[in-house]
Amino acid sequence: xxxxxxxxxxxxxxxxxxxxxxxxxxxxxxxxxxxxxxxxxxxxxxxxxxxxxxxxxxxxxxxxxxxxxxxxxxxxxxxxxxxxxxxxxxxxxxxxxxxxxxxxxxxxxxxxxxxxxxxxxxxxxxxxxxxxxxxxxxxxxxxxxxxxxxxxxxxxxxxxxxxxxxxxxxxxxxxxxxxxxxxxxxxxxxxxx
Numbered sequence: 079x080x081x082x083x084x085x086x087x088x089x090x091x092x093x094x095x096x097x098x099x100x101x102x103x104x105x106x107x108x109x110x111x112x113x114x115x116x117x118x119x120x121x122x123x124x125x126x127x128x129x130x131x132x133x134x135x136x137x138x139x140x141x142x143x144x145x146x147x148x149x150x151x152x153x154x155x156x157x158x159x160x161x162x163x164x165x166x167x168x169x170x171x172x173x174x175x176x177x178x179x180x181x182x183x184x185x186x187x188x189x190x191x192x193x194x195x196x197x198x199x200x201x202x203x204x205x206x207x208x209x210x211x212x213x214x215x216x217x218x219x220x221x222x223x224x225x226x227x228x229x230x231x232x233x234x235x236x237x238x239x240x241x242x243x244x245x246x247x248x249x250x251x252x253x254x255x256x257x258x259x260x261x262x263x264x265x266x267x268x269x270x271x
Contacts, residue, residue: 079146087139087147090132091156095123095165121164121173128163154252167250170207177248177256182237186213186255188265189224190231198233199267203260210248210256213237234266 094113113131117123125144132139144163148156157166167175188203188211203211214220217232224230240260241247248256 079143083143084147084150087143088151088155090137090139091128091144091147091163092165092168094128094132095121095156095163096168097170117164117171117173119174120176121169122159122162123164125158125161125163157251166252167210167212167254167256169209173209175248175250177250179246180249180255182213182241182247182249182255183215184236184238185266186215186235186237187217187220188213188233188235188260189220189222190233191224191228192231193228195231195267198265199262202262202265203233203235205259210258211260213255213257213260215253215255235260236264236266240264 094115095117113135115123115128115131125141129139129141129144145158148158148163155166155168157164164173164175169175190198205211212223213235214223220232221230224232237247237255237257240257245257250256
């Protein structure tokens with residue numbers, strides 16, 4: 079499978095396993111996707127159902143291609159459990175990933191760009207259209223995240239202080255740290271010493 083096809087299938091999976099809930103109204107236990115998928119309350123869907131729905135909507139891929147995308151994705155965006163698949167995090171649809179609270183390292187990092195700094199200074203980090211703020215365990219990853227939108231700025235987060243103050247943290251299957259929000263007082267606009 080060539081790189082272009084891998085990226086195309088990966089983006090398609092992200093779109094339909096994480097975003098754009100369009101179609102029938104959601105119920106307490108299901109969130110409908112644009113192609114008619116019903117994710118369960120924890121974000122899982124049967125792989126055969128996903129492939130059939132994609133095919134019915136004009137985007138064909140095989141189970142082998144899906145398995146390749148899951149294995150090759152450097153960010154481990156997807157998790158497979160037997161016959162089911164889900165996005166590891168980053169949903170804009172209502173799901174409960176069932177992640178237990180975790181004790182974060184002393185500092186976590188958030189990648190952004192200059193144009194958002196004034197709002198971040200005033201309001202802190204908010205999940206925006208997602209369910210949680212995404213943080214990285216290292217500067218390099220945060221730099222790559224910020225670089226997707228321009229020249230990156232990496233903000234250290236005093237996660238140890240947040241945790242002591244009662245803020246909950248979770249870590250996704252692919253190592254992304256999640257928290258509800260980061261108030262401005264926990265952000266360092268210059269690197270910690």
